[in-house]
Amino acid sequence: MKNASLILNVVLAIAVAVLYYLHFKDRQPETASSVTVPAEAKGRSIVYVNVDSLLTKYDFFKDTQKVLESKRFQLENDLTSKGRNLQNKVAFFQQRAATMTQEQGRATEASLQKEQQDIMAYRERAAQNLAAEEQEKNKQLYDQIYDYLKKQNAQNKYEFVLGYTKGGGILFAxxxxxxxxxxxxxxxxxxxEKQTKK
Structure with a gap:
């Protein structure tokens, strides 16, 4: 959860920087002669979003977490099953070792070692695939939040949309x-709406 919070903070900081850039990129510097002071100076439009609430209440994030947790659980069960199967084969080998020839023992031992290495390689691949999927989901999360804030900013014209987390970089909001x-x-x-279209 802390990883997701940190990622979301970074994402929101980038979104703020991009919105700031988009807001000021077309403005030309005013010359001293054309500067007028308005009767009432307008303050900057700065708002914030509580990142912790966003993570716990955004349906996409909750659904994504459920899917990833399910895949982690499935992977752990699969690895436990494969490990138990290998242990049973090792125990069977140990019981039959005395009745085997030396050549049969070596072949069986090599087969068991290869199976153990295959399980370890499978675990590494599955963990990498799961991490890549989590990274992709975090990117989708960022993109969805950024796109939504960009659309909303067309109406509201905020200069900054900050990501607030208790204990984060913003001390008071x-x-x-x-x-x-x-x-x-x-x-x-x-x-x-996207889910109903699917």
Whole structure:
């Protein structure tokens, strides 16, 4: 969960930087002669999203976590089954070793060692595949949040959308700038619409 929180913080920081860049890239610097002071100076539009709430309440993230947990559990069960099977073969070999010829014993021992190496290689491949899938899901999570914030920013014109986590880089956030529930509602709505289209 901490990894996902850290990844989401980095993602939101990048999203903020991109939004900042997009907002200011087309502005031309004003010359001193054309500067006018408005009667009422407008403050910067800075809002934040509580990252912890986003992770625990965003349906895409919850569904993704369930799928990944299920795959981890399935992998552990598969490895346990393969390990138990190998242990049974080793125990059977140890019982029959006295009745085998030396050549049969060596061949059986080599076969068991190869099976153990195959299980270890399978575990490594499966762990790498699971890590790659998790990384892809985190990228999808980032993309969905970024795309949604970009669409929302077309209407709201926020200069910054910060990711807030307790104990993170932001020490205090005024609750009036909290857009978590609004963002969550929009993200979950879009996710449900995509799910119904499938």
């Amino acid at each position: 005024d609750p009036s700038g909290d857009q978590t529930s609004k963002v969550l509602a929009g993200l979950n709505k879009e996710y449900k």
